[in-house]
Structure formats: structure tokens, C-alpha cells
Amino acid sequence: MTTARPSSRPSCPPRPSGPAGPTRPGRPVRGLAAALACGTLLVTAAACSNGDDGAAGGSDVAAAPVAGRTTAPAPLPLTNARARMALITAADLEDDWTQVKTAGNWHDRLLVGKVDVARFVTARTQAAACQQLLDGLYENDMLGKPSGGSALTGFQQDEARLFYQVAAYDKADLDKSLAWLKSLPTECDQFNAVGAQNATRSVQVVAASLPKVGDARQGITVTVKGSSGGSPVTLTLDVAVVRVGDDAITVVNGGTDGVDHDSTDDAVSHGVTRLKDVLAGRTPAPQPSLFD
Known part of the structure; x- marks a missing residue:
């Protein structure tokens, strides 16, 4: 005799039986x-x-x-070889720029001078910041000594020069440098510097906008008025710094015929693209994209 297994299904109320009758309301x-x-x-x-x-x-x-979910791979450390790969080329700049190998030796004597401290309200702080600006521009050393790999190049077009550097830095020091650059249009908006034979140069610093690329950025335009060979001369320079992680791009562009701001923007935009490619392990494209 087979014993019926209890059903695991839930029981439902039995259907009503009996003769059908009038249905009650509800x-x-x-x-x-x-x-x-x-x-x-x-x-x-x-x-x-x-x-x-x-x-x-x-x-x-x-x-x-x-x-x-995907986890982005950590960026590669910037070595000297990778920094060289990240450098822009003449193809990244419009107009007729020619790449040269002498940018590391560029020094403009109009940038040599001792800041006139007497012209400042808070002399020590402001004068030191302005002196650091002039010295950094003359030495091509705006951000101090790199902590890792670095590479630089330069371009010439008529009387204009464009200095370009890619380098790794300590992030805290890099952030301090960006904060210093941001302060210069206020701290050093107008000042004088005394050069050789007591020649006075007037210097003006104004903020400059940059393409919104990289993790942080700061731009300024510096105008130095003085004399060369007994004739008045004006040197105008764009200075642009863009941080990408712990690395940075530095651009100094201009000359005695003025400055082409579009070339500064091109160098920054295409330079950040190239640097990101290198840090991701990719080879930068030989030509910039039309959609950058």
C-alpha cells in the first residue's frame, strides 16, 4: 500500500458545494x-x-x-623616454613653426633684472614672487626641478619662440607652483626690474585663459618693456602650465613681435592628449585629431 506524500503546495479554501442558490451581495x-x-x-x-x-x-x-564594472589601469610612470614620446611636434601647431633642438639654451636678456622692492606694498612677499617669475622665465625653469622623467623641445616662427616641456614632479610641489602662478596677476600686476647699467624694465602680468584640459591648469601673459641696442623693445610671453596627475606640461610662447595665443592653446590641447596617450601605454598619433 502506497502512502500518499503530503503536498508542499499551499492549501486553498475549498470550493463551495451544494445546490446553487441566490448569490449574496459581496x-x-x-x-x-x-x-x-x-x-x-x-x-x-x-x-x-x-x-x-x-x-x-x-x-x-x-x-x-x-x-x-571596470577599473581604470594606473598610469605608467613618466620616464625620460616616455616624456620624449609625449612631446608635441610641428604638426600640433598651426602656421609655420619649425622645430629646433636649442630650446634648452634659450635665454632672453630682457628677463634679467633685480625687482625694485620699493614699489611694493608688502615688499618681501610680492617682490620674491615676482623675482621668481623673472628668474624662472630666464632659466626655462618655471616649476623647479622635476622629480622624475622629463623632456623638452622648442619651435621658432619669425621672431617668436615656443618652449615646451613635459616632466614629472612631486604633486604637492606642483600644486604649490600652480597656486603661485595664479597669484601673480595680483601680486605682480605691475612692477619694475633693474637690469645691467641700471636699465629699468617695466613688467606687467595678467591672467590668461587656457583650454579646459588636464586635471588643473594656470595661464598668464607677461609683458616686459625695456630697451635693446638703444631702441625700445617689448617682449610678450604666454606662460601655460597644465597638470595631468603628477606630471605637467609647461609652455612659454612669444617674442618681441607679440604672442600668438592660438599656438599656446594648440600646444596645451594637443600636448595633454599626447601625454595621456603615453601614460596609458598608447603611442600618440603622428597628426592631431580634427576633433580634439
Whole structure:
């Protein structure tokens, strides 16, 4: 004799039996509600009847968002070789710039001078910041000594020069340098410097906008008025610094015929693209994209 196994299905209220009679008001609603409740229980029981399948289904759903996550690889350290790869070329600049190998030896004597401290309200702080600006421009050393790999190049067009450097720095020092550059249009908006044979140069510093690329950026335009060979001369320079992680791009562009701000923007925009490619392990494109 076979013993019937108890059913695991939830029991539902038995259907009413007996002769059909007049339906009482409200009863069909209660009957329908009971039927719906029973149907819900049956569906629930069916879903939970197989514990293994249910667990597998829950695992698949939970794993989907995790599988979709991607972790960006850490950027490569900037070595000298990678810094050279990240340098812009003449193709990254419009007009007729010619790449040269002598940029590290560029020094403009109009930038040599001792800041006239007497012209400042808070002499020591302001004068030191302005002296650092002149010395940095003359020595091609706006951000101090790199902490890692570095490379530089230069371009010439008529009387204009464009100095370009890629280098790794200590991030805290780099942030301090950017804050210093940001302060210069206020601290050094107008000042005088005394050069050889007591020749006085007037210097003006104003803020300059840059393309919104990189992690942080700062731009200024410096105008130095003095004399050369007994004739008045004006030197105008764009200075642009863009931070990408712990690395930075430095651009100094201009000359005695003025400055082409578009070339500064091109150097910054295309330079950041090239540097990001190198840090990601990619080879920069030989020509800049039209959509950069």
C-alpha cells in the first residue's frame, strides 16, 4: 500500500458545494480575492520550490552589475623616454613653426633684472614672487626641478619662440607652483626690474585663459618693456602650465613681435592628449585629431 506524500503546495479554501442558490451581495468579491491570493501563493511556491535554481538565479542577477564594472589601469610612470614620446611636434601647431633642438639654451636678456622692492606694498612677499617669475622665465625653469622623467623641445616662427616641456614632479610641489602662478596677476600686476647699467624694465602680468584640459591648469601673459641696442623693445610671453596627475606640461610662447595665443592653446590641447596617450601605454598619433 502506497502512502500518499503530503503536498508542499499551499492549501486553498475549498470550493463551495451544494445546490446553487441566490448569490449574496459581496460574496463574489470575497471569492475572487481568495482565488487571487491562492494564485499568488502558488506562483511564489513555484519560484521557491527549487532552492538551487533560485540561488543560481539570484547570483546571476547580483553578478551582472559587478561584471559591468571596470577599473581604470594606473598610469605608467613618466620616464625620460616616455616624456620624449609625449612631446608635441610641428604638426600640433598651426602656421609655420619649425622645430629646433636649442630650446634648452634659450635665454632672453630682457628677463634679467633685480625687482625694485620699493614699489611694493608688502615688499618681501610680492617682490620674491615676482623675482621668481623673472628668474624662472630666464632659466626655462618655471616649476623647479622635476622629480622624475622629463623632456623638452622648442619651435621658432619669425621672431617668436615656443618652449615646451613635459616632466614629472612631486604633486604637492606642483600644486604649490600652480597656486603661485595664479597669484601673480595680483601680486605682480605691475612692477619694475633693474637690469645691467641700471636699465629699468617695466613688467606687467595678467591672467590668461587656457583650454579646459588636464586635471588643473594656470595661464598668464607677461609683458616686459625695456630697451635693446638703444631702441625700445617689448617682449610678450604666454606662460601655460597644465597638470595631468603628477606630471605637467609647461609652455612659454612669444617674442618681441607679440604672442600668438592660438599656438599656446594648440600646444596645451594637443600636448595633454599626447601625454595621456603615453601614460596609458598608447603611442600618440603622428597628426592631431580634427576633433580634439
